[in-house]
Amino acid sequence: MPAERSHQSVMLAESVDAWLGEAGQKVGALFVDGTFGCGGHTRELLRRVGPDARVLAFDKDPHAVAQAMQIGDSRFSISHGSFCQIEGLPASSVDGVLLDLGMSSAQVDDPSRGFSFLRDGPLDGRMDCTSGPTVAQWLVQADAQEIEEVIHDYGEERFARPIAKAIATHCRAQGEIRSTLELARIVAGVVRTRERGQNPATRTFQAFRIHINRELEDLRNALDATLRVLRPGGRLAVLSFHSLEDRIVKRFIARHSREEVDPRLPPVLARVVLPLRQLGRMRPSPQEVAGNPRARSAMLRVAQRIPESGKK
Template sequence: MTADHGEHLPVLAEAAVEALLPGPGRRLVDATFGRGGHSARILERLGGEGRLLALDRDPEAVDHGRSLFGADPRFRIDRYPFSRLAEAVAEAGWPDGVDGVLADLGVSSPQLDDPHRGFSFRGEGPLDMRMDPGTGASAAEWLRGVDSGELERVLREYGEERHARRVARAIIAAREQTGLATTTGLAEVVRSAVPGRGEPGKDKATRTFQAIRMAVNDELGELEAFLAAAVEVLRPSGRLVVIAFHSLEDRMVKRFIREEARSCVCPPDFPVCRCDKVARLRPVGKPLRPEAGEQEANPRARSAIARVAERLAA
């Protein structure tokens, strides 16, 4: 994340990396490499025998990672969505698992700042929004096929847009009249549909762009698959650290850790356990939040929250 155009500031960099317990001989995974801010700090603490596997589904991020750290024998980066964590760990030659997994669920600053990626309404560009531009439907293609009811649901649930119905109807109408192909075109339609002045300090189009991006990239589905894979690849005492910026994502992480920390879920009147459920994680400490200084230096950090859990022995 960043405070200024082009400058990349990873959120909760020190606190999140420290929670991974990096050190000599540790095998760690940065499951969302982005522009490498967290990876750089992990490598500083990893020692000569440690290893870091980085993942990203954005080919530009992978190329950037190889240019930054490709000469470091402790570092490897592969082009994978983090939902395929288990496959990536196996390909790295670690069949017995890893000691820590970090995921930063935020969109990277270069993605937001490049108008050709279509993530932001601040510059005109194609309505793309794909984390991996070579896979799946673009935002423009998704909008051409979605019906009004589904669009309203996405805006309400993913964007928490109070005027979801009005915005959805306006987008459908614009689609039928002129088609929607650019970020600025979509932003103008949304701004015209949202009544009043909107939220202080926030463009009226912000929530809609967030919602569509989440739908196009199936971000909640990816997160669900990632969490399930993470608990499988972690070795006993291994750490899971997840930084979220959206309330839906944070609730998913919180609920997953809570469920994995529970043992028997049989009804209380059962004399003996029949479910055979075993706790696999334990929460570690309180959720991590950026301190005031970080929030001031990097406004995008204000909504960040990180949760930490530790893998229990089988």
């Protein structure tokens, strides 16, 4: 079954509504899809915008880029790369940015990609399988302290130290950990307790994926870039799936949307208006979670770029 049919875009209507804002029929509007994935959000947006709109998508995954190239719409273009590349767009040129931080079903369900321990496959874990080290290659040259820091910081794993020691010991004795199930067995050998219904290796796999793909660094850079590329009135919509991502987004929007008062200045000058306005947050409906369990941890946060003068 083609990926675009098996994959269900999370909070599709809510995300596209937030992404569009009031610019849906604006002449010459430009929208950016930071992660094309299986293309559900982009396809829905193209159905709803005017004939003069443009949609620019990014994706690290060459498989996603190849799929995007099949969209026969002159309003759409795709770039192979991280969404932090939006920093190269002209200032105040974009009407809406959507950052969907989730993985596609095509990535998770393909054992050759090395993202999941449910079926055996090579321990790859790269979004862009054409460049950079695999998880297996990184582990064989990393020491126990570095592995522990990654598992702790990106997996929020309380057993980070024994897991790291077991991995480092295995790599010294036997060399590269080549398969996903081999890594999962090593982790399970030292993690004796776990949340009900969760595999002991869940947090470790998350941590290694985030690290090898520089996911949080790219997210921070992309968020900073939106302040420059969004037009006044333009929307930022971010769909996150775990607490590390959501915490970064939440703090970014809060930091750039709170009014500040400088008590050293006269009242007429004391108010400093920051560049964003919070528009709220949403979670998927119970009906969506029932039909698509992968949506259960999703959080959609939305903000709007306002003029530096603070005028609406």
